[in-house]
Amino acid sequence: MSKTNSVIQAQKLVDQLRVEASMERFKISLTAADxxxxxxxxxxxxxxxxxxxxSSNPFxxxxxxxxL
Structure with missing residues (x-):
């Protein structure tokens, strides 16, 4: 049971890393300038x-x- 659980967790991790790797990244310098x-x-x-x-401070x- 634990082997199949670790395989499933590893597959989920691989899938997540693939999604993150395929994301388009912005250059830091462009974002910082904006x-x-x-x-x-x-x-x-x-x-x-x-x-x-x-007079307008709500806090x-x-x-x-x-x-007394």
């Missing part, structure tokens, strides 16, 4: 670069804690 261009085009609307106004506490 990413840099996208970031530069959208930098004005990026909250990580411009920050979030305190800011609405009430302060008061101890």
């Amino acid at each position: 990413l840099v261009q996208y970031c530069q085009e959208h930098r004005r609307s990026d909250p990580l670069l411009t920050g979030i106004a305190a 800011k506490d609405k009430k302060t804690c008061v101890l």
Whole structure:
């Protein structure tokens, strides 16, 4: 039983590797250039670069804690 199980697992692995090998790959330099261009085009609307106004921040506490 274990031999047939290992054969089945090996066949699945081979099939997966064949699928991955047949995939078309993008050149890293092209993808990185596109990413840099996208970031530069959208930098004005990026909250990580411009920050979030305190009035529109949904995560800011609405009430302060008061101890009695």
